[in-house]
Amino acid sequence: MGFVHHAAQYALGAVLLAFVLRAFLSRGKVIRRNGEPLRKPSDTLPLVGNGIQFLQTRWKLFGWFDKCQRQFGYETVAITVPTLPPGVIIHDPRNLEYVFKHEGVFTKGTFVKGRSWDLFGNGIINADGELWKTQRKAGLSFLTTANIRVLTDVALPQHLFESVSDLKQREGGEAVDLQHVFHEITTKVMGRMAYNASHMEMHADDEFSKSFDYASGGTAERFQNPLWFITEMFLGAKLRASIAVVKEFGNRIVSSAVKDRESQKVRDSAGFAEDESKLDQISGSLIQSLLDAICDQTIVADAALTYLSAGRDTTGQALTWTFYLLMRHPEVVAKVRKEVQQLFEDRNLPLTTEADFDPTLFTPAAMPYAMAVFYEALRLFPPIPFEIRQCTKDVTLPDGTFLPRHSVLVWCIWAMQRSKLTWGEDADAFRPERFLDDGKLVSRSASEFPVFYGGPRTCLGRKMAEAIAVQVIPTMMWLFDFAPVDDRERVSKTSLTLPMEGGLPVTVETRRRRA
Numbered sequence: 001m002g003f004v005h006h007a008a009q010y011a012l013g014a015v016l017l018a019f020v021l022r023a024f025l026s027r028g029k030v031i032r033r034n035g036e037p038l039r040k041p042s043d044t045l046p047l048v049g050n051g052i053q054f055l056q057t058r059w060k061l062f063g064w065f066d067k068c069q070r071q072f073g074y075e076t077v078a079i080t081v082p083t084l085p086p087g088v089i090i091h092d093p094r095n096l097e098y099v100f101k102h103e104g105v106f107t108k109g110t111f112v113k114g115r116s117w118d119l120f121g122n123g124i125i126n127a128d129g130e131l132w133k134t135q136r137k138a139g140l141s142f143l144t145t146a147n148i149r150v151l152t153d154v155a156l157p158q159h160l161f162e163s164v165s166d167l168k169q170r171e172g173g174e175a176v177d178l179q180h181v182f183h184e185i186t187t188k189v190m191g192r193m194a195y196n197a198s199h200m201e202m203h204a205d206d207e208f209s210k211s212f213d214y215a216s217g218g219t220a221e222r223f224q225n226p227l228w229f230i231t232e233m234f235l236g237a238k239l240r241a242s243i244a245v246v247k248e249f250g251n252r253i254v255s256s257a258v259k260d261r262e263s264q265k266v267r268d269s270a271g272f273a274e275d276e277s278k279l280d281q282i283s284g285s286l287i288q289s290l291l292d293a294i295c296d297q298t299i300v301a302d303a304a305l306t307y308l309s310a311g312r313d314t315t316g317q318a319l320t321w322t323f324y325l326l327m328r329h330p331e332v333v334a335k336v337r338k339e340v341q342q343l344f345e346d347r348n349l350p351l352t353t354e355a356d357f358d359p360t361l362f363t364p365a366a367m368p369y370a371m372a373v374f375y376e377a378l379r380l381f382p383p384i385p386f387e388i389r390q391c392t393k394d395v396t397l398p399d400g401t402f403l404p405r406h407s408v409l410v411w412c413i414w415a416m417q418r419s420k421l422t423w424g425e426d427a428d429a430f431r432p433e434r435f436l437d438d439g440k441l442v443s444r445s446a447s448e449f450p451v452f453y454g455g456p457r458t459c460l461g462r463k464m465a466e467a468i469a470v471q472v473i474p475t476m477m478w479l480f481d482f483a484p485v486d487d488r489e490r491v492s493k494t495s496l497t498l499p500m501e502g503g504l505p506v507t508v509e510t511r512r513r514r515a
């Protein structure tokens, strides 16, 4: 009882302190455009501002951001949430381009880091300055075109066909969760990349994956609940336990990589390395690049876990939403299959048995339609749906909005990708053709299509995600017919990314007549 009483006093004190701090930080300088205050969303309330909206489920919150986008077009609007620094929602691609270009001015800041520190620590997603540069360099030295090719030409087909044979066994039986299927594929491929998965095989439903999933949800809630630090005192035990499992796994993969390093030295000096397959050689080499660059093993663990999760969940979820859309658009499925057939015909390759089916032929250049399908799904269901940055100094955006130091900028990619100003009147429709011109892929600027971020911090794994998607989509669509078990609209559960709530249960039939 006494504890609860003290906690309540502490809560009240913290809220008051935050109000005082906010008033102090913003004294004299306020957000303005051409000397005028910015407009606010129409449901902004006195005192609590937009705080109530942020407490809604994230699906409703997407709807709220979308409503703002429809009401204000490209106009920047002011938002206020008690206990947080003053902020804006940006919609204009010109402003976003400016943010991407001035990476040092718009950083993750204390706002983001304070919330995601427990999970990501010093991992690249959370890091600024030198620590960020070091991790990016290590990632770049690993994610070369040659290494990506080994992962996508050797590891991916292997894991893809493990899933194909699993699906065949489950044909005609109980529903299969496609989200789980894709998560399993991306988990195995990323496990190969981030650390040597042959020592510690990783699966979509193991303890680490489940704990990471829970920790991602709990961390995302911190961004919606301004009093998270108080609520977690009472309700945060499971989050703390999940983060502990994630961290312990990170430490284990680092220790195992350090051991590998020692035995590699012995084997190199004995001349055994040449016998290894290319895949064995690159397995775990990301963590080795990180160990080369960073002395502190705790930071290496944070970095490796961040890479793992940045690539695994985003790509698995993007595929899930792609198949959700495909099942609702049989005309698009027919075009994907036609593209597969055309590719084999053009190359005079037989396509009669599954053994003839070589997914490594499916590259972004060879499969523009399949790529357009992936982009269009990413547009409507961006795996990272929100971004938040904080200004390190006073700054004026290209539309004239003045932001004092510490202001928070939010952009909701989910909402921006539904803008009719950017995507035309049919912005809400699933139409892959918008990414094609005369059968060739058209690229959209990062500020219009910020799904992979932009500027110096642009996603390091984009090419890899695309290479995975362009194999998985046509392979699965050529070999199987999928049908959803119900017509329910699928929503995303709270997370740092975009997992489908309840997964994507489907029935599976092997396609016998392929045309």
Ligand code: HEM
Binding pocket: 124, 125, 136, 139, 306, 307, 310, 311, 312, 314, 315, 318, 382, 383, 384, 387, 450, 451, 452, 453, 456, 457, 458, 459, 460, 461, 462, 464, 465
């Ligand atoms: C469809 C799949 C993917 C999407 C939509 C995506 C999207 C993004 C976005 C929006 C960011 C910026 C996040 C932020 O700083 O707030 C990002 C960063 C990053 N992504 Fe991806 N990503 C995908 C796949 C991958 C893959 C496969 C990898 C790994 C191989 C990867 C590695 C990274 C890394 C390391 C960063 C941090 C870059 C930096 O801060 O310099 N991503 N990604």
